[in-house]
Amino acid sequence: MSDSTRTIAARATPPGTGGIGIIRLSGPDCLRIAHKLTGHQLNPREVTPTRFHSKGGDTLDHGIAILFKAPASYTGEDVLELHCHGGPVILDSVLAEVTVLGAELARPGEFTERAFLNGKMDLAQAEAVVDLINSQTETAAKCALRSLEGKFSEKITDLCVNLRELRVFIEANIDFSDEPVDSIENKEIKKKIKEFSGIIGELIDRSTPGELLSTGAEVVLIGAPNAGKSSLLNALARAERAIVTATPGTTRDTLEATISLEGLPIRLTDTAGLRESDDEIEAEGMRRAITAAQRADLVLEVRDDTQPDPIGLKTEGQDSAQKKKIVVLNKCDLSGRSFGELKNQDGCPAVAVSATNGEGIDSLERMLQLELGYRGEREDTIMARRRHIEAMQRAHSHLDQAINQFKSTDLLAEEIRLAQNALGEITGEVTVEDLLGDIFSTFCIGK
Ligand SMILES: Nc1nc2c(ncn2[C@@H]2O[C@H](COP(=O)(O)OP(=O)(O)OP(=O)(O)O)[C@@H](O)[C@H]2O)c(=O)[nH]1
Ligand SMILES: [Mg+2]
Missing domain, CATH: 3.40.50.300 (P-loop containing nucleotide triphosphate hydrolases)
Known part of the structure; x- marks a missing residue:
């Protein structure tokens, strides 16, 4: 997992030549490095035209520097952008210089991983960043943007909240030993489980093409x-x-x-x-x-x-x-x-x-x-990953199981908890470190 005491650096623009090329840094040392490199005390969100100097005093390039103070930045940490001339030699020399000044080269996806760890976006949104960058068609880009804006995450989060409420209600109020299985309360719970299961089923249907779209x-x-x-x-x-x-x-x-x-x-x-x-x-x-x-x-x-x-x-x-x-x-x-x-x-x-x-x-x-399995261009298509779909399918089957557990409060509540956890994996609310490693290692460096 990313260590937030390290300041990381990478090229944010693609390899090759261009009008400008951007080196991005994130972490606690941004201000100090900016001062050493440019000689300026940067004000947040202000464009500062500057020279970039080596430690020995040579001018490496002329460009602009912009500082984004934590937490109002992409990663939620201090972020420094150095806009240089877009040639590989210049960018390499500026990148080398910031590492001399204490920054470390970023791993693939480390900027976005930090954004996730600092609560700037959830996991599904972090994945949407990559999908948006990699979109090959307008439809794919539109779907990725919707996910990045949190439309998909919102639905999943709502479901998680509803499932949690239902579970808490069951744990607090239902005791099957003194209640008939077909009581009004039980019927109501069953109805809710079916309703949530239906919503998940619909999301799964809408997601399949999204997954196809990204790849x-x-x-x-x-x-x-x-x-x-x-x-x-x-x-x-x-x-x-x-x-x-x-x-x-x-x-x-x-x-x-x-x-x-x-x-x-x-x-x-x-x-x-x-x-x-x-x-x-x-x-x-x-x-x-x-x-x-x-x-x-x-x-x-x-x-x-x-x-x-x-x-x-x-x-x-x-x-x-x-x-x-x-x-x-x-x-x-x-x-x-x-x-x-x-x-x-x-x-x-x-x-x-x-x-x-x-x-x-x-x-x-x-x-x-x-x-x-493509349904054509539709407004409601969700750009989902295979892991999202698998998690939704798991949640769906736990809710199906729940319907059969109307004899034991514990078993019923447990199935609902498992469904809720499966959905939580999508947004990263419930997550394991291995999963984070797998997800962010597929990003490009500098993202
Ligand atoms: N009338 C007609 N001719 C066709 C049609 N499709 C292909 N041809 C002709 O069939 C011949 C072979 O076409 P290709 O597309 O090169 O066939 P291929 O399967 O790629 O052949 P290989 O590369 O040799 O394996 C050409 O003379 C085409 O013009 C068709 O639908 N109608
Ligand atoms: Mg041929």
């Missing part, structure tokens, strides 16, 4: 040579990304294109056609195709509908049984099959398209969203 989905196109995989990637990307020719074996290596499907980021990977081959390069291409398919959230199996028999693609090591798959019958402009959704093929959803004239692509896009 996006990996979709891999596989199929026999010449089936039209590259053409399909181009059709979905609305751009001529992959080379298309009539020669089977055109695509040799994997190729990626990112598309946004109603706000859902999807990384599409085109692959080499799968067939028996002695060619070393082609064999390597196919190996890569299979690896990509194994990694994918969903596989699009492209079949040439003018060819009567689909080529068996159950290539060694390919876990096709577990993988979500859509069968895409392509070249239906030639085969004459009507476009759009079809009956399941080999137990998988299927669709008839023409990659060259675009027919049926809209059906495929709808199917993709459905299979990936």
Whole structure:
């Protein structure tokens, strides 16, 4: 866990060159370091144009310094921002100088971890900071911002408060030994448990796409040579990304294109056609195709509908049984099959398209969203992490258990307490240090 007696420092702007680059510090030594580095006594929230000096008196750069006094800062501690010229050499030299003056290099996520530890934000909001930075689409950014503003946390906190009140009431007032199980009071408690369980269920429903939104989905196109995989990637990307020719074996290596499907980021990977081959390069291409398919959230199996028999693609090591798959019958402009959704093929959803004239692509896009569990852009989507969803599912199942515990006050209260704790993990009200380490280590340095 972060030690607040240390003053930490890191670049807050991305690596590379830019007009300006910012070094950020947080901790008790900010004022002293600022004075040594600039020669100025900084006033809080005032922009001070200054030179940054080395200990030996050399000027490292000209820039501005801004001090945010605790607790009115991002981390809740004294925070110092040094705005320098945005070149890597200059920023490295200023960063090196502040470490000479006593600051330590920050670990990934340490600024935000301190903000959490100092009560500036809860855990779900801290995670939303990363999600906002990493958002790849406008929808993802909007959802992350809503979480950062605390909309999701508020709902969870309300539920925690309600569950706590209910538990306290049960512990203080209910004794099953002298009360009939179907008393008015018990019915009322049951009703409340069901109501809270319903709210959690609804939050879970709204959260699934949020989780997808933050990471996006990996979709891999596989199929026999010449089936039209590259053409399909181009059709979905609305751009001529992959080379298309009539020669089977055109695509040799994997190729990626990112598309946004109603706000859902999807990384599409085109692959080499799968067939028996002695060619070393082609064999390597196919190996890569299979690896990509194994990694994918969903596989699009492209079949040439003018060819009567689909080529068996159950290539060694390919876990096709577990993988979500859509069968895409392509070249239906030639085969004459009507476009759009079809009956399941080999137990998988299927669709008839023409990659060259675009027919049926809209059906495929709808199917993709459905299979990936995305409900399209909606105002109420929650940007949730897997751990949030798991915690809500645990809370939900404890409340389900609670319904069956109307014989023992202790057991009933315990299930409600467990539900409340599970929800508390989301905001960090109830938390373990390991969890903090896991969460903040995934942040970038300087955040
Ligand atoms: N008429 C028609 N031709 C298509 C369609 N899709 C692809 N083709 C043609 O089929 C040939 C192969 O298309 P590609 O997209 O290169 O096929 P691929 O599956 O990527 O092939 P490899 O990279 O060799 O594995 C090209 O001549 C395309 O123009 C389609 O829907 N209709
Ligand atoms: Mg190809």
